[in-house]
Amino acid sequence: MAKEMETANNINLVSVGTKVTGDVESSSGIRIDGQLKGKITIRGKVVIGSPGAVNGDIVCQHIEVSGKVSGNIQASELVSLKASAVIQGEIVTKKLAIEPGAVFTGSCKMDGNPDGSQKEITRK
Secondary structure (H helix, E strand, O other), X not given: OHHHHHHHOOEEEEOOOOEEEOOEEEOOEEEEOOEEEOOEEEOOEEEEOOOOEEEOOEEEEEEEEOOEEEOXXXXXXXXXXXXXXXXXXXXXXXXXXXXXXXXXXXXXXXXXXXXXXXXXXXXX
């Protein structure tokens, strides 16, 4: 258990000037300031800095985007689009925060689960 907790606190980094092609899976968070082409599956938080660009689907718990994403985003908790964000694709999440200036082209499903299923809404 101690090893799992240590791994969960680590942050992976794709820095400016770095290009990665391939799928990424991790139980800890990741920050992308470079370019990544492939699917990202993270159990924690994904941060895409303003110089960062992702071409592929992202599955995570929480994502904060200041850069560019061309692909679908599935976040079990929160998607936060900063003013410099440019997103093209579908978003499925519980909560969505969009700052003025962000560009989002696609569709969004709220109160959903990462698998795309919707919670049942009861009306009184």
